[in-house]
Amino acid sequence: MIATRRSPLALWQAREVQRRLQASGRPVRLEPITTTGDRILDRALDKVGGKGLFLKEIEQALLQGKADLAVHSLKDMPMALPAGFRLAAVLPREDPRDALVASGGQVLAELPEGARVGTSSLRRAMMLSRMRPDLQIAFIRGNVEGRLAKLASGEFAAIVLALAGLRRLGLEQRVTEVFEPSRMLPAVGQGAIAIETCSGRCDLEEIIAPMNDRCTELCVSAERAVGRHMDAGCSQPFAAYARLSAGVMHLEAAHQGQGGAEPRFSMASAPVSQVEQALSLGEEVAARLRKT
Template sequence: MIATRRSPLALWQAGEVQRRLQAGGRSVRLSLVTTTGDRILDRALDKVGGKGLFLKEIEQALLQGDADLAVHSLKDVPMVLPAGFTLAAVLAREDPRDALVARDGQVLAELPAGARIGTSSLRRAMMLRRMRPDLQISFIRGNVEGRLARLASGEFAAIVLALAGLRRLGLEQRVTEVFDVSRMLPAVGQGAIAIETRSGRSDLQEILAPMNDRATELCVSAERAVGRHMDAGCSQPFAAFARLSAGVMQLEAAHQGAGDAEPVFASASAPVSQVEQALRLGEEVAARLREA
């Protein structure tokens, strides 16, 4: 049994894991869970408890034995899991970039001064202000389809969403601009699907191991390590993104303190082939961020 949120994107992701397990001859069903984060849509996550609000009820289902595993967008998973839980596998990452969807088809540079642009992410707001400080950045929550409906209604001139989610839902044609990571550094784990289980479920770990993408695991391990050392959550803008090429990992992160502080960036690279090496690189980048 797979526990999942009810949004179309969450169902697509859980369905992808279900399809892979069924291809191996296993009978798999979905258990739909409404989380606290899904119910509270009128406030930003940093005001109501952070990313854990998307996991609490799902993890309760795992604890009670109502589900064997849970499927999440990794960017929604807190940097530190509660005791008794583990990430058993991370699927190969989709494109991690952010995308602009403008009502009238513009790219960011074409939006008029003062145009209202919607995002639920402090990270995206931080990056948008660096590129276009003249825009009005406004709060928006809800599933992808709900946000697009609010855009179409004229409430916003544009919104920013994860490209991966739009692709998975067959909505990539709505994108008017894709932001290179050099302009908008992604969220930790963005584009990756994670499978969570109770700790000690060696039976499940053996079944799920073939789904785990090693390169993605190494990259997101480094990104999440930066987040843990920076105590990153939803209360302050934070980004981290790792790339692995020919055995060398390049890791970059950004953080913005309270108030109107300017964001700081830090990066480092090192040969990485083991999770422990990725964790050390993440710790090094976090140290550089704190120094900055």
């Protein structure tokens, strides 16, 4: 049994894991769950408890034996999981970049001065403000379809969403600009689908392990390590993005302190083939970030 949130994107991700398990001859059912984070849509996450609001009810289902595993967008998971839970696998990562969807088909540079741009992410707000300080960055929550509906109603001139989610929902044609990481550093784990289990479920190892993508695991391990060492959550803008090329990991992170200070950036590269090396690189980048 797979526990999942009820949004169309969450169900798409859970069905992808279901499909992979069924391909190996295992019958799998979904257990859709409405989380506290799904119910509270009128306030920013940092005001009501952070990313854990998307996991609480799902993790309870795991503890109570109502589900064997849970499927999440990795970027929605806290940097450190509660005791008794583990990140059992990550699927191959989809494109981690962010995308602009503008009602008039414009790219960011073409938006009128003072245009209202919607995002629920402090990270995206930080990056947008660096590129276009004249814009009015406004709060928006809800699933992808709900946000697009608010855009269509004229509440916003544009919104920023994860490109991966739009692709998975068949909505990539709505994108008017894709932001390269050099302009908008992605969120930790963005584009990756995560499988969570209770720590003691050794019986699931053989079933889940083949779905784990080693390259994605190494990259998101480094990104999450930066976040843990920076004590990053939802209350301050934070970004981290790792990529592997010919055995060398390139890791960059950004952080903005209180009061809208200028964002700080840090990066490092090192050969990485083991999770321990990825964690070490993440710790190094966090240490550099604190010194900048």
